[in-house]
Amino acid sequence: MTALTIATWNVNSLRQRLEGVGRLVEERAPDVLCLQETKVTDELFPADELKALGFEHQVIRGQKSYNGVAVLSRKPIKQVRERRPWWGKDDCRHIGVELEGGLELHCFYAPSGGPTPDPEANEKFAHKLGFYDEMAKWAAKEQDQARPTILMGDLNIAPLENDVWNHKKLLRSVGHTPGESERFATLLKKGRLTDVGRSFVPPEEPLYTWWGYRFAASFEKNYGWRLDHVLANEAALPAIKSFEVFKETRSWEKPSDHVPVIIKVA
Template sequence: MPLRVATWNVNSLRQRLDHLARLDQAQRPDVLCLQETKVADGSFPENDIKALGYDELLICGQKSYNGVAIASRRPVEAQGRQIWCGKDDKRHLWARVSGVDIHCFYVPSGGTIPDPERNDKFAHKLAFLGEMKQWAAAEAKGRPLLLLGDLNVAPLEKDVWNHKKLLRSVGHTPGESAAMSGVIEAGHFIDIARHFVPETEPLYTWWGYRFPAAFEKDYGWRLDHAWATESLGKRLEKLTIIKETRTWERPSDHVPVIVDIAE
């Protein structure tokens, strides 16, 4: 049957529960992949999510930082998580729903200095992407698999509002873009957004808080991604970026991305 999957870095789930309810009412995803939930498992708002119709919940969180979750209206047939770089900082979950393995990722942001020798956070990010490449080569090929989440890299020229200005900014450096390309190639992934929108066209999912007019002036980055393995290629129907959530009161700096998979 058709499958609709949404990914969203909510930047604190408990602060965005009303936004999540609005998104659900308008879009009715079958599966929600959430990042940066910022809530320990014991405090997760399970009843609020189940009240929206998501009876199946997978959570992997911690207080104040990081955290991912998967919520599904449909039965979860299998599930799991992986610890990356030997650091259990709550960045990955997966669930099999309707025969599709859905992986929810939150890649480290990498700090502000794009030098792994001077910045441990950036070194962690590059190591994380390196492990993702190894994982993709071993686990992704040949399976009906979706990889979604905040991957904290805008790899292409038109994935940022000013390519030349931002080439030395973490999230758009050539090394990060090459590392992300390595993951895509290792898993034979289809970049779903660029499957539907040419690489020559601007495409963004994040507008920062630091500059209040960032959204108004469209100073955006494409940090939130959805990839599919080749076995799902013929079933890819649509990708939608829900930009309007960035205009809501006290919004997340990221907006939802929705993937529709045909029957």
Template sequence: MPLSVATWNINSVRLRMPIVERFLVENAPDVLCLQETKCVDDQFPSAAFRKIGYRHLAISGQKGYHGVAIVARRPIEVVERRRFCDKDDCRHISVRVPVGDKSVLLHNFYVPAGGDEPDPEINWKFRHKLDFVAEMNAVRAEHDANSASILVGDLNIAPLEHDVWSHKQLLNVVSHTPVETESFEAMRKAGSWVDLMRHNVPYEQKLYTWWSYRARDWEASGRGRRLDHIWSSENLLPVFSGYDILRDARGWEKPSDHVPVIARFDIG
């Protein structure tokens, strides 16, 4: 039984609902995980999702900032909305998705961006980001014969040299500083997570999921970063059938600065 899971930082779900609908109609993932929904739960456009077949929803939102949500065409069961760094800022939600004879635990994360100054002593936002990633060490890729785990989201760190347009020029830019990338990879390994987007993809191949609004012509500049990620427990590797980065979505009308990523699994 196949399972497709998409992740997308939508940068305001109500503002960008037209392109969300386009994406779902054209690509029809089983599950879509959204970040930066930027609305409280009762203002989430649930009716619009249900109208196009996404009748199962798990939402954790707040007014104007942050927020995560999971919408699905198949039943899901909410597991938890975890607090990090003692803040109620709606950056995590997890659900269970039954797939064949397995139960998949799916985590959806929105990691803090960290501000502009990569110094935790003078920038509390950067300190918060580092602390948040440190707490994510406790999120493990739980699995056994009947279960598996997937972790997706805007993790706001481009960990590898070719996850950014210029490793050298971005070493002191938040999202690619050594203190971030080293703690990020240590956290991923501590949880026994597999980076599916880099599985069987050469490390020298450039991979981007985000292009800044600041570039007048994002496509011509090519200055992207891989900030959005899809990880899984090891037992899903044999059934992982690939993924797509929908780069064209960056050029849609009123786009997010992130694009959707879809992973596919042939779970039997």
């Protein structure tokens, strides 16, 4: 497998975060960037600005004001494997590519689920659960375990007790409910995937990638959630040599509420 540094980042509006992307590139030099919540249509995507940062190869899928994903690479992308809709909605939440060297890489932005964890009263939460059910079936049936495969992105679930700043308080909050954590575990089991973050950082230790905007001191007080993930199949896992949550970006000017997660493969 080709040696690569790969970063995933929910930028929460790419055009507003271009300066931050440039700083990320300067400080961590990723070969591949998986972005979520780009919030820009394909025709307005800042392709030239990103090419100037070294990302000549771009696979994008966007819409106005919401969602949107992109895979950007310094090295050629061998092929685009998937740009499929999920749960009957073509809302730009997934791109799958094969990189030179044989690594299959999937960039996901899972639904957030809205404010209420009740699928009958909240269609957005029903969408989220349905999306995960479909992901698990897809991971079980359509993935070739012999091909090194990594799924990464904002999966919008903090599945473990120490993936949130206050487990007991947040058990009824969307993103940390038992039903969502069970679906995350089902995705891992059916896809024969490993939670890479927790293979590097033990589950008993806090690990966060998101600090919300609503409470201004959330980052200062470390009121975090782990919503951004890297999942690897059995063929890819041995190649992953390091894992980093680039927490410092949350203190940059005009930050995203998410921070990049960076892996090195070799």
